[in-house]
Amino acid sequence: MKTLREYIKEAEEKGVAIGHFNISNLEGFHAIYQAAKNLSASGGANVPVIIGLSEGEESFVGRTEAVALVRAIRDRDNFPIFLNADHHHSFDSVKACIDADFDAVIIDGTKLSFEENVKITKECVDYARSVTKITGRDILVEAELGYIGEGSNIKETIPEGAGILTKPEDAKKFVEETGIDLFAPSVGSIHGLIKTGKPHINAELVAEIRKITGVPLVLHGGSGLRDVDFTNAIASGISIVHINTEIRVAFDEALKKSLFDNPSETTPYKILQPAVEAIEKVVEARLKLFNRIK
């Protein structure tokens, strides 16, 4: 099977993006995989997908458990499903995920100064390269510059200090000094769903940063963006799009309704089934959009 790096390259050549979806439980995993598999079956080609685990999600799901799950399904079905350590904030937590066999990691140093962000990111890149040298495993390291808020939740307004756009020259310097494989710029999106609406994605800035850095770009804070913002961003150089809050909202609403509608039901898989279907619907719609599947 092709590596995640090769799938990203292929996505860029095709002018599409790979969907990255976070999980908190097995139900989410099943729903995401089912959506990707259904689209692959109907489209005739496998739609690669990335499963994300933030530090919080990881401690709930289990680091080793998540690796085992993704690995087992990938091997069983020969399907391009990959695992990413989403927004990890320390070298130690990134290292633990690399050691556990994750395909990709994100070191999030966005709250640090530029120099400190470079330093911690470089440390993670160096470690990943040293593991590749010994094992031959291809490990992608992503980092970010520019604060786009945090938390996959519903927000009244854009958080203070978030949304300052990444300057192309800063991006270039950051990528050069760290040697990262993937870069997440701040180009207009904000983590979470914003009740007052999201700002536009600055597609010209995406194109400029893609060109000047020379590495594939990742769009965070995708939940709640308009379709046209996604398609413009992907056409301008975004190769991976992160969706989390939309999944959480779908899960939450479906689960509450299920419990409310069936107060005497006690079987977990029956209570949870509507929530799985709700996530699947969200993921399928997003994958169709990102992969230009009609």
Ligand SMILES: [Zn+2]
């Ligand atoms: Zn993110």
